[in-house]
Amino acid sequence: MEEEFLECDVLCAGGGIAGLMAAIRAAELGAKVIVVEKGNVKYSGCGRSGNDHFETYIPEIHGRDMDVFIDELLRTAKGEILIGREIYHTQFAKAFDIVQLWEKWGIPMKYKGKWEFAGHSFPGRAMTHIKYEGRLQKTILEREALERGAQIMNRVMAIDLLGNGKKICGAIATHTREDKLIIFKAKTVILATGKCSRLYPSLTPGWMFNDPHGGVQTGDGRAMAFRAGAELQNVEMPQRHIGPKYFTKFGQATWIGVLKDPHGKPVGPFVTKPDRRYGDMIMEVNKEVAEEYGRSGKGPVYMDCTDITKEDYEYMMHWMKHEGNISLLDHMKEEGIDLRKNPVEFATYPLRCGGLIVTNTKAETNIRGLYAAGDEAFGDISAAATFGWISGENAAAYAESTEVPSIKNEKDKIDENKRRIVQIRNRECGPDWEEANIALQQVMNDYAGSVRNEALLKQGLSHLRRLKEKAKTLLIARNPHEIGRCLEVLNMLDIGELVFLMALNRKETRGLHVRPDYPFTNPVLDQAHVIRMKKNKSVIEWRNY
Amino acid sequence: MPPIIDLNKCIKCGQCVDICTEDVFYGSKEGEVPTVTYPKECVHFSGCVYVCPVPGAIRLRFPLPILLVYKPE
Numbered sequence: 380m381e382e383e384f385l386e387c388d389v390l391c392a393g394g395g396i397a398g399l400m401a402a403i404r405a406a407e408l409g410a411k412v413i414v415v416e417k418g419n420v421k422y423s424g425c426g427r428s429g430n431d432h433f434e435t436y437i438p439e440i441h442g443r444d445m446d447v448f449i450d451e452l453l454r455t456a457k458g459e460i461l462i463g464r465e466i467y468h469t470q471f472a473k474a475f476d477i478v479q480l481w482e483k484w485g486i487p488m489k490y491k492g493k494w495e496f497a498g499h500s501f502p503g504r505a506m507t508h509i510k511y512e513g514r515l516q517k518t519i520l521e522r523e524a525l526e527r528g529a530q531i532m533n534r535v536m537a538i539d540l541l542g543n544g545k546k547i548c549g550a551i552a553t554h555t556r557e558d559k560l561i562i563f564k565a566k567t568v569i570l571a572t573g574k575c576s577r578l579y580p581s582l583t584p585g586w587m588f589n590d591p592h593g594g595v596q597t598g599d600g601r602a603m604a605f606r607a608g609a610e611l612q613n614v615e616m617p618q619r620h621i622g623p624k625y626f627t628k629f630g631q632a633t634w635i636g637v638l639k640d641p642h643g644k645p646v647g648p649f650v651t652k653p654d655r656r657y658g659d660m661i662m663e664v665n666k667e668v669a670e671e672y673g674r675s676g677k678g679p680v681y682m683d684c685t686d687i688t689k690e691d692y693e694y695m696m697h698w699m700k701h702e703g704n705i706s707l708l709d710h711m712k713e714e715g716i717d718l719r720k721n722p723v724e725f726a727t728y729p730l731r732c733g734g735l736i737v738t739n740t741k742a743e744t745n746i747r748g749l750y751a752a753g754d755e756a757f758g759d760i761s762a763a764a765t766f767g768w769i770s771g772e773n774a775a776a777y778a779e780s781t782e783v784p785s786i787k788n789e790k791d792k793i794d795e796n797k798r799r800i801v802q803i804r805n806r807e808c809g810p811d812w813e814e815a816n817i818a819l820q821q822v823m824n825d826y827a828g829s830v831r832n833e834a835l836l837k838q839g840l841s842h843l844r845r846l847k848e849k850a851k852t853l854l855i856a857r858n859p860h861e862i863g864r865c866l867e868v869l870n871m872l873d874i875g876e877l878v879f880l881m882a883l884n885r886k887e888t889r890g891l892h893v894r895p896d897y898p899f900t901n902p903v904l905d906q907a908h909v910i911r912m913k914k915n916k917s918v919i920e921w922r923n924y
Numbered sequence: 925m926p927p928i929i930d931l932n933k934c935i936k937c938g939q940c941v942d943i944c945t946e947d948v949f950y951g952s953k954e955g956e957v958p959t960v961t962y963p964k965e966c967v968h969f970s971g972c973v974y975v976c977p978v979p980g981a982i983r984l985r986f987p988l989p990i991l992l993v994y995k996p997e
C-alpha cells in the first residue's frame with residue numbers, strides 16, 4: 380500500500396461549514412492549512428445544498444442583554460443540547476460578525492435589503508434566526524479558503540489521530556479512490572466531521588442512506604477523538620427530528636403551514652393559519668408529536684399549507700430551495716403534489732446519535748493541539764460557522780508558538796492502521812460494510828432504542844462487542860471506496876459501545892433516554908456526563924457544565 | 925435506480941462524478957459515460973443533477989421506499 384507523508388500547521392478533518400471556516404481563518408493568519416474531506420467540499424456535509432436559518436444576536440434589535448436572547452433560544456429545540464452558557468456567550472458575541480463576513484463574500488444574508496427574521500420562534504416573542512440564501516454557500520467558502528492559501532484534499536478520509544494522549548502530533552488518512560495511506564505531521568488538528576448518521580436505522584430501514592444528514596457523516600471525529608484520549612459528553616442522549624414522511628429532509632422551520640390531525644384540527648397551540656414569520660413551533664416543542672398521534676390512534680399528522688396566501692407560498696418555495704430541499708421540490712413536481720392543495724404527512728424521524736466532543740470557548744479539547752467545531756462539538760449553521768472560525772484562529776496561534784512535532788513514536792499506530800486496511804482488502808470472503816452496518820443498527824435500535832433498562836443494555840452491550848470483534852476480523856472490501864465504508868462502520872461500532880456504557884451509567888429518565896427501571900429525572904444529575912479513555916479503559920464522570 | 929444518465933445526451937465531462945460526496949459513481953473512467961456503481965448510497969441531494977451542464981443528461985429516480993406521503997385533494 381502506497382504511503383504519503385505531509386506536514387502542516389493546521390489539519391482540518393472535514394470540509395463542511397466548520398472545517399472550511401476554520402481553514403479560512405487559520406490560513407489568513409498565516410498558518411499552513413490542509414483540509415481533508417471524504418467527499419468533495421463543493422457539495423459535502425449538512426450544508427451541501429443550502430440552509431436558510433442563521434441564529435444571530437444583534438444588540439440593536441435584541442437589546443443589550445444577550446442572556447435574554449439566549450434564554451429565548453433555549454426554549455426551542457436548542458435547549459436539548461447541554462453545554463455551558465459561556466459557550467453561547469462566545470458564539471453570540473461573534474455570530475453577527477460572521478453574518479456580515481458571509482454577506483461580504485457573496486452569501487446573501489439579507490432579504491430585500493434587510494435582515495429578515497423568521498422561523499424557529501414563538502408568536503409574540505423575540506425572533507432569533509435570520510433567513511439567508513445558503514444554496515451556494517459551499518462553493519463560496521471553498522473559494523475563500525483557496526484564496527487564502529489553504530490546500531483542500533478531496534476524497535481523503537481521516538481515520539486516526541496521532542499523539543500521546545496529552546498532545547496531538549498529526550493524523551492518518553486514507554484515500555477513498557486509491558489504495559493509499561496519507562500520514563500528516565500536524566501541529567494542530569481541528570475535528571469537523573459533523574454528526575453520526577447511520578448508527579440507528581433510517582425511517583426506511585431498507586434504504587439506509589435515506590438520511591436527512593446525507594450518508595457519510597458517521598461520527599468519525601468522535602470515534603477518533605475518543606481513541607486519542609479526548610472527552611466525549613452525553614453520547615447516550617439521543618435526538619429526534621420531525622419532517623416529511625419517507626422523503627426525509629430537514630428544514631421544519633421553512634414550512635409555512637399548520638401541523639394538523641386527519642380532521643383538520645391543529646395539533647399544537649401556536650398557529651391556526653400559515654404564518655411566514657413563525658411556521659408551526661409545535662414541532663420544536665415536541666418532535667415526537669407525529670409518533671404519539673400515530674401510536675394513540677389519532678394520526679396521521681399532516682403539514683397543511685393549504686390556507687397559505689399566494690405571497691407566502693412564493694416566499695416558502697424560495698426558501699425551500701435554499702434550505703437544501705431542492706430535490707424534495709423536484710419530487711413533488713414529478714408526483715403532482717401541490718402544497719396549496721395537498722397536505723403532506725409528517726413523521727417523527729427515528730433516533731439519531733447525540734452527544735459531543737467536549738470543548739471550551741476556544742474550541743480546544745482536553746488534548747493539546749486538538750480542537751473540535753460544528754456538529755462535532757455542538758452544531759447548527761451559526762455555531763458551526765462561528766466556532767469553525769474560532770477554532771481556526773486559536774489553532775493558528777497555537778501552531779505559531781509551537782515546534783513541528785515528531786511522529787517518531789507513532790510508527791506502531793501507523794503500521795497497525797495499515798495492517799488492518801490491507802487485511803480487509805485481502806480477505807476473499809466475509810461480511811461487507813453494509814452487512815455489518817445493518818447488524819449494528821439492529822442492536823442499537825433493539826437494545827439502546829427509545830426504551831432502555833439495565834438488563835437490556837447489558838445484553839445489547841455484550842452483543843455489540845461480539846459484533847465488533849467479528850467486524851474487526853471478518854470485514855471485506857473490494858476497493859478503496861468500500862474500505863472507507865468499512866472504517867466508518869468500525870468507528871460507529873466504537874460509538875455504539877460508548878452509547879451503551881453511558882446509557883447504563885445514566886440511572887435516570889431524561890429527555891429521550893427513557894429508563895423504566897429509573898423512571899424519574901434526577902435533578903442532581905443535571906450535569907455533563909463525560910467519558911474518556913484512560914490507560915486503555917473508559918472512565919465516566921459527572922461534572923458541572 | 926438513482927441517478928440515471930441519458931447516454932445520448934451525456935458529454936462525458938465527469939462533473940457529476942466529481943461532485944458526489946457519497947461517490948455513487950465510484951470507478952467511473954475519465955472520458956467515458958459515468959457508471960452508477962453504488963446507487964443505494966445515493967442521498968438524493970441532487971448535486972449531480974444541478975452540476976450537469978446538459979439539461980436532461982442526468983436525473984434522479986427517487987426510489988419507491990422514499991415516496992412522499994400526501995393527502996389527495
Ligand SMILES: Cc1cc2nc3c(=O)[nH]c(=O)nc-3n(C[C@H](O)[C@H](O)[C@H](O)COP(=O)(O)OP(=O)(O)OC[C@H]3O[C@@H](n4cnc5c(N)ncnc54)[C@H](O)[C@@H]3O)c2cc1C
Nearest residue numbers: 393395396397417423424425431432537573753754759760
Ligand atoms: C437539509 C438541511 C438543512 C439544514 N438547515 C439548517 C438551517 O437552516 N439552519 C441551521 O442552523 N442548521 C441547519 N442544518 C444543520 C446544519 O447544516 C449543520 O449543523 C451544519 O452544516 C454543521 O456543520 P459542520 O461543519 O459541523 O458539519 P457538516 O457541514 O456536516 O460537515 C462535515 C464534513 O465532514 C466530512 N467528513 C466526515 N467524516 C470525515 C472524515 N473521516 N474525514 C474527512 N472528512 C469527513 C463530511 O463529508 C462533511 O463534509 C440543516 C441540515 C440539513 C441536512
Ligand code: SF4
Nearest residue numbers: 934935937938940976
Ligand atoms: S455531469 Fe452530465 S454530462 Fe457530465 S458526465 Fe455527468 S451526466 Fe454526463
